[in-house]
Amino acid sequence: MKKHLLILYCLLAGQQSFGQSNFKNATDFIEQEMQSWNIPNVSIAIVNKDSILFQREYGKDKSQGNYLIGSISKSFTAMALMQLYGKGALEIDTPVIHYLPWFELRNKTVSEKITVRHLLNQTSGLPKSAGFFTPKSQIQTDIEREYKIYLQSLNIDETAIGKTHIYSNLNYQILGQLIQKVSGLQYGEYVKKYIFTPLGMQNSFASYEETKQAGLKHGYQYLFGFPIERSFTYNNNGIAAGDIASNAEDMSKFLRVLLTNGKTKNDTVIDKTLLVQMHTPFSNRYGMGFSIGDWNGLHSIRHTGLSKNFSSAINILPNENYGIVILTNINSFYAVRNLMDGIIRRLNHQEEIRYIPYEIYFRYLILAILIWSAVDLVIKTKRWSKQQFPIRFSMKFKMLFQLILNIFLAIMWLVVVPYFANIPLLKMSALQPDLGYGLIIGAILGLCSVVIKYFTKSNIVNSTIAGETV
Known part of the structure; x- marks a missing residue:
């Protein structure tokens, strides 16, 4: 290390304003x-x-x-x-x-x-x-x-x-x-x-x-x-x-x-x-x-x-x-x-600034969101399993609207992000696999979560209506 720095110092002397301390x-x-x-x-x-x-x-x-x-x-x-x-x-x-x-x-x-x-x-x-x-x-x-x-x-x-x-x-x-x-x-x-x-x-x-x-x-x-x-x-x-x-x-x-x-x-x-x-x-x-x-x-x-x-x-x-x-x-x-x-x-003796690795933090954040989404899906699936996995549909406007909106948002996430990044989704997955596959996995987890939540609520609603009818 010292040898490298000494050589650099000697070579740079009289040319640029470099010095041993600068390169150290x-x-x-x-x-x-x-x-x-x-x-x-x-x-x-x-x-x-x-x-x-x-x-x-x-x-x-x-x-x-x-x-x-x-x-x-x-x-x-x-x-x-x-x-x-x-x-x-x-x-x-x-x-x-x-x-x-x-x-x-x-x-x-x-x-x-x-x-x-x-x-x-x-x-x-x-x-x-x-x-x-x-x-x-x-x-x-x-x-x-x-x-x-x-x-x-x-x-x-x-x-x-x-x-x-x-x-x-x-x-x-x-x-x-x-x-x-x-x-x-x-x-x-x-x-x-x-x-x-x-x-x-x-x-x-x-x-x-x-x-x-x-x-x-x-x-x-x-x-x-x-x-x-x-x-x-x-x-x-x-x-x-x-x-x-x-x-x-x-x-x-x-x-x-x-x-x-x-x-x-x-x-x-x-x-x-x-x-x-x-x-x-x-x-x-x-x-x-x-x-x-x-x-x-x-x-x-x-x-x-x-x-x-x-x-x-x-x-x-x-x-x-x-x-x-x-x-x-x-x-x-x-x-x-x-x-x-x-x-x-x-x-060049310019102001030294600190670089925060936002890109790394962003990648960590995506991982955290995926883990949270997976845990959330497991919790919703357990609730659904207690109802013995019923697939029932509620025609209540609010529930249907929330289901369609969430499905639309999950799909749009796969379209909008690649569009604004100007990178096709599959190419994004090849160049930046955590970002590309993170989008895909996140969308899948989100879709599954909203659908299971809808079925769970629909079963409760339908059971309540049935009970009221009886």
């Missing part, structure tokens, strides 16, 4: 946040234009393995696309359908208005929910057919094209297909040849087969606030939007080329003018594969990533001449965002 505070902060958020592992690297200033793996699991970097993959996709643009292989203001004839929405006229730039800027009008669609086939003709069928089911708002920022993975999946079509290489092959290899990113992979062979860090999902180890399979069709695998050392090389305007010591990976376009926000502070804007008063170029069992973040502060990458093997956007913010504050 950051290290303490990381370890505290890992405990608060139940994070198994955190991998971090800090770089400037010339070198890696600091790199460390936190957590008990010291085994080798990469992390999935989630939507940070979009930054690589944008760079690959702009490389091809710089070579004259395509024009970014040309309609996508010109290059991909299968890119056809329900309204073909609308399809012809969506350009490559719109996909890059996330202003194509494609909805966020569309980003959860990924073709399952591995045969290119079948992949294209799946995309075409799905796209033709979409009816988007024409007025949103080029004007409204709607973050959707589908934009970058299609860019991945475009890179393949224009370059003649598979997406993973192109990125490896023109980005990974020139940058010396030898342990980064943009294909499922290579990632599986190299191995991933053990990934975890939250189950009501507790990390549960989970592994998943995926195919190459979604990699351009979110399934590149890398580690902190390799990602630090990517950050350095961004800090040096696209140049390495021996090569130019991407022209500076193209990089400037990528880092120029069009709408909602999003450029091309990067979010751009203010971070606690500092100019920031960044992106976060979230997959089923990993989360990550990169942040480049060009005016301060450094960048940070954080990789974790837990599925929480807020956890990695807080880690990034806390580290930046400590390295």
Whole structure:
């Protein structure tokens, strides 16, 4: 520990306003946040234009393995696309359908208005929910057919094209297909040849087969606030939007080329003018594969990533001449965002704030509600059993109204929450199983509870009426 801090102190002297005490505070902060958020592992690297200033793996699991970097993959996709643009292989203001004839929405006229730039800027009008669609086939003709069928089911708002920022993975999946079509290489092959290899990113992979062979860090999902180890399979069709695998050392090389305007010591990976376009926000502070804007008063170029069992973040502060990458093997956007913010504050002598893990508390709350609902159902079932489980119906308006209202509310809970989250219920269950299945189980428990309560009351009412009649 002391050795790491001393090296960092020496490297940073005379450059940023970092010091040994600053990073010691950051290290303490990381370890505290890992405990608060139940994070198994955190991998971090800090770089400037010339070198890696600091790199460390936190957590008990010291085994080798990469992390999935989630939507940070979009930054690589944008760079690959702009490389091809710089070579004259395509024009970014040309309609996508010109290059991909299968890119056809329900309204073909609308399809012809969506350009490559719109996909890059996330202003194509494609909805966020569309980003959860990924073709399952591995045969290119079948992949294209799946995309075409799905796209033709979409009816988007024409007025949103080029004007409204709607973050959707589908934009970058299609860019991945475009890179393949224009370059003649598979997406993973192109990125490896023109980005990974020139940058010396030898342990980064943009294909499922290579990632599986190299191995991933053990990934975890939250189950009501507790990390549960989970592994998943995926195919190459979604990699351009979110399934590149890398580690902190390799990602630090990517950050350095961004800090040096696209140049390495021996090569130019991407022209500076193209990089400037990528880092120029069009709408909602999003450029091309990067979010751009203010971070606690500092100019920031960044992106976060979230997959089923990993989360990550990169942040480049060009005016301060450094960048940070954080990789974790837990599925929480807020956890990695807080880690990034806390580290930046400590390295830049900014006010240190306490982060309350509301997301974890919310997961605990869902568990508590489910337990309470289950107990309540058991109690109601016991009452019903004492009546020998009668199924009787009361035609009293108040009882019928309460029954129908409660059933409606339970069903709406399954519809409204995914709708406002803009995530299909089944996808929510895959990405955040405690939230998705919590909704489903909660709705089932609620339905059973209200129905049993209704039957119990109906039996009492009917028995009372029968007694009065006698």
